Amino acid sequence: MRLHPFGLLEPESLSDALDAVTRLDGEARLVAGGTALIPMIRLGLVKPDRLVSLHRVPELATIRIDGGTLELGAMATHADIERSRAVRDGWPLLAEAVRRVATPAIRTSGTIGGNLAYAEAASDPAPALLCHDAEVRVAGSNGTRAIPINRFFRGFYEAALEPGEIVTSIRVSPTPTGARSGYIKFTSRSAEDKPLVGVAALIVLDPAGRCTDARIGLGGAAPTPIRAEGAERVLSREALTDAVARAAAEAAALEAEPLSDLMGSADYRREMIRVWVRRLLVALRDGTR
Amino acid sequence: MNLAFTLNGRPCATEAPEHWTVLDLLRDGLSLMGTKYGCGEGVCGTCTVLADGRPIRACLVLAAHVRGRALVTVEGLEADGRLDPLQRAFAERGAAQCGFCTPGIMLAAKALLLENSAPTAHEVREALSGNLCRCTGYTKIVEAVLAVAAGPN
Numbered sequence: 488m489r490l491h492p493f494g495l496l497e498p499e500s501l502s503d504a505l506d507a508v509t510r511l512d513g514e515a516r517l518v519a520g521g522t523a524l525i526p527m528i529r530l531g532l533v534k535p536d537r538l539v540s541l542h543r544v545p546e547l548a549t550i551r552i553d554g555g556t557l558e559l560g561a562m563a564t565h566a567d568i569e570r571s572r573a574v575r576d577g578w579p580l581l582a583e584a585v586r587r588v589a590t591p592a593i594r595t596s597g598t599i600g601g602n603l604a605y606a607e608a609a610s611d612p613a614p615a616l617l618c619h620d621a622e623v624r625v626a627g628s629n630g631t632r633a634i635p636i637n638r639f640f641r642g643f644y645e646a647a648l649e650p651g652e653i654v655t656s657i658r659v660s661p662t663p664t665g666a667r668s669g670y671i672k673f674t675s676r677s678a679e680d681k682p683l684v685g686v687a688a689l690i691v692l693d694p695a696g697r698c699t700d701a702r703i704g705l706g707g708a709a710p711t712p713i714r715a716e717g718a719e720r721v722l723s724r725e726a727l728t729d730a731v732a733r734a735a736a737e738a739a740a741l742e743a744e745p746l747s748d749l750m751g752s753a754d755y756r757r758e759m760i761r762v763w764v765r766r767l768l769v770a771l772r773d774g775t776r
Numbered sequence: 777m778n779l780a781f782t783l784n785g786r787p788c789a790t791e792a793p794e795h796w797t798v799l800d801l802l803r804d805g806l807s808l809m810g811t812k813y814g815c816g817e818g819v820c821g822t823c824t825v826l827a828d829g830r831p832i833r834a835c836l837v838l839a840a841h842v843r844g845r846a847l848v849t850v851e852g853l854e855a856d857g858r859l860d861p862l863q864r865a866f867a868e869r870g871a872a873q874c875g876f877c878t879p880g881i882m883l884a885a886k887a888l889l890l891e892n893s894a895p896t897a898h899e900v901r902e903a904l905s906g907n908l909c910r911c912t913g914y915t916k917i918v919e920a921v922l923a924v925a926a927g928p929n
Contacts, residue, residue, distance in 0.1 A: 488813070489795070489796075489800060490796075490797065493794065494794055495795065495838065495840055518838070520837075521836055521837060521838055521841070522833075522836055525818075525835075525836045526816075526818060529816050529835075530817070538838075540840060540841070542841050589818075590905050590906025590907075591830075591884065591887065591905075592818075592821065592830075592831035592906055593818060595830040595832050596832055596836060596841075678902075679905050679906050
């Protein structure tokens with residue numbers, strides 16, 4: 488079955504890409520890896536007349552470290568990121584999260600910028616990037632701006648992008664010294680699914696076992712990826728006992744605003760948040776993952 | 777639009793409509809029918825081919841996106857009339873039932889072996905996690921891939 492026909496523009500620089508989307512004024516859609524957009528076209532959910540592909544814009548695909556901050560070009564694929572030595576060594580939480588995106592073939596094509604711009608509530612990388620207080624850099628015809636990731640997801644499949652704006656890079660703050668981190672996802676059918684619930688956590692424990700830093704990101708727990716700030720407050724300065732882990736998980740379940748969909752009901756999601764937040768915290772404390 | 781890339785080790789220059797995917801290009805443009813159309817949404821894996829040694833979903837990737845890259849389809853696995861060790865292992869061990877998923881599975885396995893010549897059974901299962909066999913005969917498939925990894929038998 489063929490796709491609904493469209494014209495394809497392939498700009499070779501960011502400024503040409505911005506010109507193209509500005510000139511076409513809402514008629515064109517940007518395509519990065521296509522892993523989300525092409526199925527939507529195939530299913531008839533969108534029928535764009537034109538696509539502007541970013542695959543030939545070389546400055547968007549780099550992964551580099553800039554003064555301790557990781558800078559991911561928006562067109563860096565999940566496969567590029569999971570194989571990057573720098574990411575694996577310095578940002579293990581992010582490396583673990585991108586490794587859990589869908590399947591190997593999807594990770595070859597799917598990009599980090601596309602993943603964020605799609606604003607999927609059940610994104611795998613977003614909870615990890617929320618834990619790192621990442622910053623999304625975007626470019627538009629009026630210049631560039633930086634959006635803190637906790638303000639980037641505006642609503643259900645809605646990113647804080649103005650018409651004609653392009654995600655150019657994601658800046659990821661360094662992993663704190665001594666941090667323990669992990670990402671676990673629960674899928675209700677099979678491994679390649681989007682997470683019913685995804686939990687990313689990054690904690691630092693002092694020698695007495697108290698949390699001096701606690702960050703928890705959740706996917707599938709609300710209309711957008713979120714930080715579980717209530718759970719983080721429960722952990723702050725506390726010794727991470729089983730009871731504290733349970734209380735933090737309870738707070739995360741209460742602050743979540745999950746939706747029901749084909750993969751599971753809102754109630755089921757809330758229960759799984761309760762279980763998986765506790766499980767991850769205990770595993771990080773015990774060093775069993 | 778014009779397209780130039782490497783296909784199964786040979787240069788290929790052709791034309792294709794701008795909205796074509798790699799799968800349209802292979803099957804309808806180049807009459808290579810080994811790559812199958814399954815779900816069309818990137819879920820089933822039967823259209824898996826290699827681009828620069830990595831697995832891609834031919835049904836999801838725009839043809840324009842493989843310009844300048846090296847594609848390998850199931851037709852390119854054999855060389856000089858000799859089957860790839862994966863093909864031999866699949867045949868010898870009966871690792872195919874109806875066969876519709878087999879091309880995609882062999883290429884997903886090939887991508888794994890190119891990167892990791894001695895995978896564990898778990899790594900094989902992970903690499904094949906995006907390839908569905910509705911005859912559900914996964915055991916022999918995993919055994920065949922492991923047999924190739926273990927070397928000539």
